[in-house]
Amino acid sequence: MSFTEHRLKLILEMLKQSKRVNVKDLADQLHVSQESIRRDLKELETRGYARRVYGGAVLDQQESDQPFPERLRVGAREKARIGEAAAALVQDGMKIFIDTGTTTLACLKHLEARKDLTVVSNSLAVAAHFFNVPQASVRVLGGRLRPEYQATYGHETVAALKEHFFDLAIIAISAIHIERGFMDFGEDEAILRRIARTQAKRSIIVADSSKFSRLGSIHTLALNEIDAVVTSGVIGREFSDHFNQSNVEIIHA
Structure with a gap:
């Protein structure tokens, strides 16, 4: 194991223990420069283990690893x-897909008053x-039930x-990454989301602030798609600039 890999392993162990690490503290403990630590944290982010924040990094727990009820409580x-804000875009008489x-799910109670609304979803919760x-x-789209998502997936759902x-x-x-675009942790979700986009006159992504600058494991859509x-x-300047240049509307809730 190289010295760099050994250092990455140590940093990851610290992240798992404390959930957050500081660049200066790591540099002092590991006797390397702060620039080296920043490169290490960038590498851990690329591998999907960490998410860089000001002054250091936090453990990047993949949302797919968390039980569905727990995900409901996070950032409620x-x-x-x-x-x-997303529900405000839905008008009477529309046919919509809800992922x-x-x-x-946070959209749903705001849609109850819509008249003549048609909802299509693979989500049993929806x-x-x-x-x-x-x-x-x-x-409700048929297919193979995945209990961890309370939803259906697979070739039948796609069809x-x-x-x-x-x-x-x-x-x-x-996840939303400035270089790799909109990302997911599972192929089934990525495929279904690509198709939903192509089948719609207008498509929107709903994402809380934790999704930005994260890395998933699968590319789903480009940022301009x-x-x-x-x-x-507030989202990062690099994201807002990219969306503005690509004529992607940013709707602040």
Whole structure:
């Protein structure tokens, strides 16, 4: 094992223990320059283990590793604001696709008053929400059930989705990276999201602030392949510049 790899291993162990590390403290402990530590943290971020923040890095726990009920609780207030802003784009009479994901679920209560709304989703949680909303017409895409997502995936789901065309697709995402675009941790999710985008007149990504500057394991969409991003808080200048140059609308919740 090279000296650099050994140092990366030590830093990762510290991250797993404390969830956060500081550049200066690491440099002092490991007897290397702060620039070397910054390069190490960048490498750990590239490998998907860390997310760099001001002055250091935090452990990057993949959202797919967390149980669905736990994901619902994380950043609930932020997701609620995003959900309300995304729902404001839905008009009476629309046919929409709603992706599976905790942020997309935050849209649902704001859609109950819409008239003549058609909702298509692979999410059982989305369908269940509309049990007592008779004015909404709901289609659930068939396929293989994945309990950790409370949703269906696979070739049957893909085939069913391709039969529909939408006024709007509300799409979740696992990570947004300035160089690698919109990313996910699973191939099934990535494939379904690509198809939803192509089947919709307008497609939007809903993403809380934790998704930015993260790395997933699979490329889903380029940053310019979406019509709008609905998020809250302040996003990095590099992202806002890229979206503005690509005519991607940034909707701040």
